[in-house]
Amino acid sequence: MIALLLALGSSLAYGCADFLGGLGARKAHVLRTVLVAAPASLVVDLLVWPVLGAAFTPSALGWGAASGVASAAAFALLYRTLAIGPMNVLSPVTALVSAALPVAVGLLQGERLGAAGLTGLPLALLAVVLVSAGSGEGTGRPSRTALLLALGAGAVIALQLVFLHQAPSGSGVAPLITGRAVSSAVTLAAAGAMGRRLGPERPAYAVSAAAGGLDAVANLLFLLAARSGDLTVVAVITALYPAGTVLLARGVLAERIHRGQLVGLGTAAVAVGLLALT
Template sequence: MVAVILAVLAAIAYGSSDFVAGVASRRMHYALVGVFGQVSAALITVIVSLIVGGSPTIGAILWGGLGGLGGALGSLALYRGLARARISVVAPLSGVVAAVLPALVGLAIGDRPGPVAGIGLVLALPAVWLVSAAKDEQPDRPSGVLDGLMAGVGFGLLFIALQQAGSGSGLWPTAAEQVLSVPPALLFYLVARRRIVAATGAPPPGDVLTVRTLAGPAAVGVLGAVAVMTYFLATHVGMLTVVAVLTSLYPAATIALARFVLSERISRQQGAGLLLAGLAVALITAG
């Protein structure tokens, strides 16, 4: 039960972080939001890790660093896919792959969910797809299959690596993960900025930083730090198979916030996905 609660909290935090990042990206370039979000998340996880204590082993830090590279790959591929390809393919494909890979690893290392929880896990996968899928207003775009697969593999690697880091090093693996995610995010933004300046002669939106523009990315980082720490804790009190699949339901939180905060409409497909996600969580909890 504790693992389920922590995994659901991680999903809510991840989904809320994505929502805030989307809103903040209306004022500044999304890659810059990512950079400052990662920096603030790294600071928070380092501070919390110092407070919690623990003696980080080299192995735990290496696993955390590998998770950071996976998270960076997943984020960059997802951002690129959402920007240039078909959202209705990229988002759900990344979510399902991010759920399936850790689930398979969990089964390989001995996870054996009960029959009721197993049904919930099976239902969670189409729930991720339905909730993430959005109406494609530009069907002539590239399909985005490669971007979706890369994003899913990256996030799946992140989920697996944090579980493999073990529980004897405090929260330091999460700090390593967040710190190692900063350089790729910064490099991606610098490349994007150079292209924008070359094409338009002007810097991207939000390039001049103010307290107002930094508030959104800071919130993204806080939520991201909460997400990664609760996920990390969940994997060490529960099965990776269950925790990773539940965490991959994070798009449900993003869609719900868009509905209630921005009054965006929820399609029938997404509504069915939300209901299916709720049923999946209930079955996994009961199992």
């Protein structure tokens, strides 16, 4: 139950981070947004270091660095995907891919689900599609580039989660700190290589920093959840993050929640209840 609650918190934080990151990427080049978001994430990880501790073993450093490379790619691909849209087509693609790969890894590593889990798992994946797809009204067909970005974003998000899960359970937040340091360095190097091609527009600093901070919270909650529960269950619950985006859009932007999304939220609640019984 603790792992489930942590995964739900991670999902909500990811959804809020994506909402803010997508907004920030519309005001300037996506790398300018990530240049603010990634260091902000590192600051949050450093703040929790004295509380949760960190053991910088070779294994923790290695898996943390791998997650950092994936994180840098995830920031850029996801924010770019959400910026160009259509969101109600691309978001479920990203979420499903980000859930499917860790679930496959968990099953290959020997994790097993009971009857409730085997029912709740596909329901949760269905909920991801319903919640993130919206009504579809006035939505155009996504370009090939946008679809490839969504697939890529989902894949690197999945890799980031798997790499974090592989880090030693006694390493504290060392994998997170290492990962954020690496992702910040990779982003800075990429921005330096692009130079003037980034354009003159300044990023939305506050929004981008908030997105990075929330992403750090989401990663921390996921790491704690994965250490106390099965990756198969934690990954699929975390993949419900579009629900956080939808609820934030409803509360902040007064966007209407469509019937399909309401069904998705209800389906998600049933799926979480079933997965809690595993």
